[in-house]
Amino acid sequence: MTSFMEKFRSARSTNNSLLCLGLDPDRDRIPEIFEQMEVEKWCKNIIESAVHVASVVKPNVAFFSANRLENELERVIAYAQYCDLPVILDAKRGDIGNTARQYAREAFERYGADAVTLNPYLGFEDCMEPYLEYDGRGLIILCHTSNKGSGEFQELMVDPTTGRLVYERVAEVAAKWDEKAGGGRIGLVLGATYPAELANIRRIVGPDVFILAPGVGKQAGDVEATVKAGGENMAINVSSGINYAKNPFAAAQEFRDQFNLYR
Secondary structure, eight states: OOOHHHHHHHHHHHHTOOEEEEEOOOTTTOHHHHHTTOHHHHHHHHHHHHTTTOSEEEEBHHHHHTTTOHHHHHHHHHHHHHTTOOBEEEEEEOOOHHHHHHHHHIIIIISOOSEEEEOOTTOHHHHHHHHHTSTTOEEEEEEEOSSGGGHHHHTOEEETTTTEEHHHHHHHHHHHHHHHTTSSSEEEEEOTTOHHHHHHHHHHHOSSSOEEEOOSSTTOOOHHHHHHHHOSSEEEEESHHHHTOSSHHHHHHHHHHHHHTTO
């Protein structure tokens, strides 16, 4: 099967884009869409608006499952893939044993996603093994997230002899696991709101590890610094800036072109 990274690189090349299209259908912001039961149509319209300017689509599972729209999510994912865009299921799962195995089934069998976001807090081996059993699927690990409170744990020192912080250790272990898995399987979430940390991690893991960079738009991440630090194997996520724009097509194109200024 075609791997997540192969699909991403193909879409990146075809659409000349580092744009990740986030899908967050929020009942509070578009109540009429929920009342009319047209969330699936709304999502497909957003995908259509970015089909020629995005490199990957990232639906956030919470916006669907909280509203009993899991079946709609399945069809939205299938539609994005029909449009030749790979899909990252933004689920941030993190558990062990049989529970991890069920979460892997959910992501890759029920939803058919090409990749899934994961939390490594319970340890790489216990958390990641069940997902690696699915050939070619991507595991995108939370490393240094875009929120203001991310440093509360992620920047704690774990090795006084080297000065290594938690997020750096996560990146190091992820890179080793990716190599063990044959390469191109494990990526990292690194917020665009912390471009210096993103650049630091790119130096640690090298140019080939995939990076998902949220935090542009509403969170005001530094676009220029993010693009220059992250390199080509990176997708910069935009959700609300496109989802709720008056003209989603124009917004998606504008973000794509803005990112390309600094490539």
